[in-house]
Amino acid sequence: MSRFFRNAGDSDSSDSSDGEEELMSSGDEAPPSRPAPAPATKTAMDRFLVTAGDSSDSDSSDSESSDGSDGEGLDDDEPQQVVRIMSAQERRLVEMEATGKVMENALKINDWVAISNEFDKLVRMIQRQHNVSEPIPPFYVRTLISLESSVNNALAKEKDAKKKTNATNAKALTAMKQKIKKSVKEYETDVNKYNNDPEAFEREYAALVVREAPVGVAGAAPRVAAAGADGEAADTFTTVGKGGKAMQFSADGILKNLQAVQEARGKKNTDRAEQIRILERLLEVALTSYQRIRVLLALVSSRFDYNSSVATHMPIELWLSAQREVDQLVAIVATHPVYSIQEITEDYDELKERSPEDPEEKGGIVRIRGSIISFVDRLDDEFTKSLQNIDPHGTEYVDRLKDEKVLYCTICRAQAFYENTNQDEPLGRVIMRRLEHIYSKPDAVVQALEAAVDASEIKPAMRLAVQGTTSALIHALCVYLYKSGNSLLRTRAMLSHIYHHALHNDFHTARDMLLMSHLQESIHSADVATQILYNRTVVQLGLCAFRCGLIKEAQATLLDIFTTQRVKELLAQGVHTQRFQVLTPEQEKAEKQRQLPFHMHINTELLEAAFLVSSMLVEIPLLASIDSDELKRKAISKPFRRLLDFADRQVFTGPPESTRDHIMQASKALQDGEWEQCRDLVQSIKIWSLMPEAAAVKEMLGKRIQEQGLRTYLFTYAPHYSTLSLSLLSRTFSLPLRAVTSLVSKMIWNEELSASLDQSGGVVVFHRIELSRAQQLAQTIADKVGAMLEQNEKALDIKMGGTGGWGDRADGNKGEKRGEQTQERRGRGERTRGTRGGARGRGARFSQGLGNEMSSRAG
């Protein structure tokens, strides 16, 4: 029974022989059918071989498991030490002695900073000792006393020879004095006892340790509840910190070890790497599905635990193994439907091996606590995190991106699993995850991902191969989410779906879906991630309109986000630096977490180019059509107007360099009626190459520039002509005569141009009336009064509580009609949102969740 009474003095040989004994005895105990012993002995042998020369393995793991930071000191102090199997208590003692030694050394050279550090360490260790309710070792008391005296000496010395010690040392010395005082006070009784009779104290301690050894074991190697009376308890005792030995246990032992690991989880001084190693070994020996599931559950979570809060993301190898293990877990559960993993189960005995045949299990199904969906979520999150933190321009990023394929497969497997088991809630979540991986990707990428899914043996019902096209696949996924009850998922699915449509140039469908969803009204109350998705969707919709040649729509859609001047921030593609407000670290961190990984970014320069070009096409003819300065202040697109004014003020303009320069000079050329120059400038912008089907877009832009050039020309130069030949116009702007006639007719019909066509002569005849100043003013004031009334009505509307409108409350027919009209006006605004009508005042409607959140948090 010597092995129970182990302490610091235990020799190596006895220990290893212990190990041997155990090996043999457990081999005897094990059921004969078990295949494990073979590899077990082998590894055990390895271990013995290793001991001869290389101690670092077990040694360093020892020290790591107790406290990583002072491992080195230990190695230095006891280089001769070979494998030592020590209890946690022993280890602590050894450490303490090591620190004591360091302190002594430091004392010799009068280095109080080092002493102070070491002492802190020591105090921490003692504290831990205290926590596991072990007695104070005499060593500590001894150190305390000696330190106290040396501190006093040093102080006295210092008084004599002032200024000799440097400042930090002196400070450390005084700090030491305080600490010592405090500690001495704390352990006053012990110190007194020790002062009286050191030997008696030590004896007492030894006795205590001996008595408490079994209890201490239970404390160190987590309590093995009821089971661990004698032999078993010792087993666990030796194994923790030595994964290799876990092999020796029967199936029963696995569960115990598992529990041990689980209890150590989250404690401050547990060595996570070691735990993972133990669990890996456990997985190797696990026999039944039940055991495998349990071990996998623990293993995956401990892999996720591995990360300290400081590190930005999980190490990639770890992530990969976690991913494989989740796959494994899903495979096991999918092939053995009798095991069910649930987040909420009835309590069960952690240590008992359970099987579906057991009469205690209801309906022949073993329910195990755990959650696959949370693992999948976590995997995905960690993947995103790692992408956020890897330099997007390096090869590492690309390598990492390749892992998306396996992740996508995992997600699909999980989906298949949930489909088969009819678990709606997690199925919705997992489908959302899947959708998020594909909604913003071009078809080719989705096909590649899906091909990988098809190759795996567990497949979900919704697949590219089944659905035919990516759009159909996304449609199927979204429809599932629409039908599910979760409104958040529904919203996100909707937005992803719209995004996908927009990406595929299906502007009308995307627009209709966005308007029908009425998301723009409620998006402000959504969470930040959803708001970001909304912003992305709207921006993509704008780009889509641009690609389709719907310039006005593109301009109106993109205007909102550009007026905020925080494009990058709103799209979560960069942190906004605020001029007057400094972010707290937490805010900054939250902000960083929200950032999208680089490969999902929408190119902001391309976005700006699209916006500015469409603004140019809308704004320049408008500018030309306005002749009074009064009206000139009204701008459709403020950001564009600002840039244009700035460009106008420039005394000297060099050749264009940036995208903006190009567009500004193009705008000027357009104003002068030089449509060819304008077209060339716009088409020479390099960023277009990032746009799919760039050639078609350029061609479209050329055509639009021709048309708008014609309009601008007519507006600008109409006052100088009384008639203008249509054929001349058609030649100047290289447009077919019919197109010119149609354009001019349209302008006349819309009363933009006071002119008429003379068919026989083929000319436009201008009727221009010069307004007198008074007339002009009268018109302006009439407009303003009208606007004011409108404002008043609106103000009253808001005051009366919006929805019904105050007109409704008026008696009689007239009131009713009014109400209907206001409703109609509103309805029309809704419908024409995509066009210019609804654009005004919508700037505020763009979702600026980030800003809101920030101010609310700051406040």
Add this chain to the structure above:
Amino acid sequence: MAEYDLTKRIMPYLDRHLSFPLLVHLSETTLFALEDVQLAQYELAKGTNMPDYAANLFSQIYPDKEVPTEFEEKRQNTLLTHQRLQDEAQAVLDVIENPDVAQALRQDKEQNLQYLKDNYNLTLDQITALYHFGQFQYSYGNYSGAADYLYHFRVLSTDNDLNTSAQWGKLASDILSGKWDAALQELDTLRESIDSRSLPGPALNQLHSRTWLLHWSLFVYFNHPAGRTLLLETFLSPVYLNTIQTSCPWVLRYLAAAAILSRAIPPGATPRVRNALREIIKVIQMEEYQYQDPITAFLKELYVEFDFEAAQRELGRAEQVLGDDFFLGEFSADFLDNARYLISEAYCRTHQKIDIRDLSERLNLSPDEGEKWIVNLIRESRMGADAKIDLDKNVIEIFRPAVPVYQTVIDKTRGLHLRTSGLGTAISRMGMGPAQGAAPSGEAAAVAVR
């Protein structure tokens, strides 16, 4: 032209019986093979309680085959059921038709029920027999009888679902028996009940009901004398316009046609009807990607592209489509007339000198006819004073004096007074508010301008 036929799209939103006239119409046109249409008719008739009709159709399709006996059986069944239901319903009818009872009945349905129960031992179940009998009559084609019974049922019953169903039934019966006034009335009440209904179910139900209503109402609106204006009024109200845009864009054809047909705005029309064309063009543009036919294309070419040649081409095609359309067939000539008018109006407004021959060509008319038409146009329309025909050069010259500035100012400020006083009353009703300060100033400004 078959691709522009809407029967296939409309039928899913119609009742079985309402579809018959459409199919009969189709069999008269040459769009589809006669056999196919007959087959469709037969399939449709099989599901009704009109075995004779079905048998008749059967023998038409398969002249050399024996008529299956199932029709005979069905006929017997139908007769039996009819007898049974009639007996049940007659009991109720006897009571109701009693003048005393008619006197005693009041507005309150609950009270009526109580009264009937107390005095004549009439229960709710018996009243429901009216509904069943009405429905049955409808199913074998006795539409006016069905309308009667359903009317009585609705007066008495308190069951909401059955009442709605009876309403739809009554509407269908009125349509099929050609009582357009009654149908119009029925349509209005039905519309009201749909719009006001706050069903617990999803909003989708309401959308469905509205879609159905839109399709059913086509029967009424294109047969009732004042129907076109009413159609514009209904279809252009925001909710119905939204319904058209979301679930049945093909109805745009009827909307567009109705707008063109009611070009000469009847007196007392609401602003909605007056601005119908403008509104419709906007919608047509917006929905272009999902629905297009020669009629909508005509409007688009004319008012969006101002391509008169294309408009003329579309008009030619629209004429054909119209001729084949069940609802619009009768209005073909009228439509053409109005469309020509629209073209020439647009043409005159954008041109100063117009070659008469050219214009006649645009209107698909011979030069002589064209000249006559144009002269009539000038005489009828408001531009009579501004347009002169120069026969020597064969052109029309149009002088349009610019609108005086004061006129535009007056136009702009015209509504202000009314709206401001509306604001004032609203505020006084509210009895408070800082808005009070702002409103009178608006009024004052309006007065000052005038």
